[in-house]
Amino acid sequence: MARFATPTGLTLALSAAALLAYTGFRLLATGPAEEAPPVLAAAEAELADSLPDFALEDLGGDMRSIGSWAGKPMLVNFWATWCAPCRREIPMLKVFQTDNSSLQVVGIAIDRREPVLAFAEEIGFNYPVLIGEAEAMAAASAFGVQFLALPFTVFMGADGAVLGVHTGEVHAEHLERFVSVLDELAAGHIDNAAARMRLAVPI
Numbered sequence: 107m108a109r110f111a112t113p114t115g116l117t118l119a120l121s122a123a124a125l126l127a128y129t130g131f132r133l134l135a136t137g138p139a140e141e142a143p144p145v146l147a148a149a150e151a152e153l154a155d156s157l158p159d160f161a162l163e164d165l166g167g168d169m170r171s172i173g174s175w176a177g178k179p180m181l182v183n184f185w186a187t188w189c190a191p192c193r194r195e196i197p198m199l200k201v202f203q204t205d206n207s208s209l210q211v212v213g214i215a216i217d218r219r220e221p222v223l224a225f226a227e228e229i230g231f232n233y234p235v236l237i238g239e240a241e242a243m244a245a246a247s248a249f250g251v252q253f254l255a256l257p258f259t260v261f262m263g264a265d266g267a268v269l270g271v272h273t274g275e276v277h278a279e280h281l282e283r284f285v286s287v288l289d290e291l292a293a294g295h296i297d298n299a300a301a302r303m304r305l306a307v308p309i
């Protein structure tokens with residue numbers, strides 16, 4: 107498992123750049139959230155092979171490691187309260203979690219704690235949510251993407267392998283394909299390399 111607990115110089119540089127971009131975005135976004143592009147940072151990194159190691163505060167204020175849910179397929183969704191597409195996809199992710207108890211959805215809010223808690227009370231998450239600003243941005247960059255934007259979703263296998271990522275709003279067809287790929291993996295019909303290829307094909 108990659109160790110995010112001791113970040114490399116690249117990760118630190120990405121984190122600093124991402125935080126600067128995030129801060130600038132929040133200062134400039136004076137209009138409605140729907141009018142503001144949710145692009146946060148650009149990076150020159152490769153997609154991680156496996157789940158990075160990091161910990162963030164949960165809604166209750168306790169530190170939780172992303173490894174807490176190891177052993178199950180995971181959908182890790184990076185979002186923010188000021189991101190309109192993020193808010194739109196969360197109700198669907200709640201239904202997805204209810205319908206697929208064999209996998210785990212984890213939300214990671216790149217946002218301030220107060221608005222996240224207010225939104226959580228309003229929407230009633232049925233899956234765990236972790237919160238951070240620079241720390242959550244660094245967690246996102248640890249997965250390795252060329253361009254980081256919100257929403258940003260990572261699809262992972264039960265063995266902790268990163269199978270794919272999706273930048274932008276997730277739709278039902280993306281979730282259906284993820285489940286289909288997981289079923290084929292579990293049946294031994296495909297391996298992780300083939301799963302990555304299938305999830306990389308645009309819908």
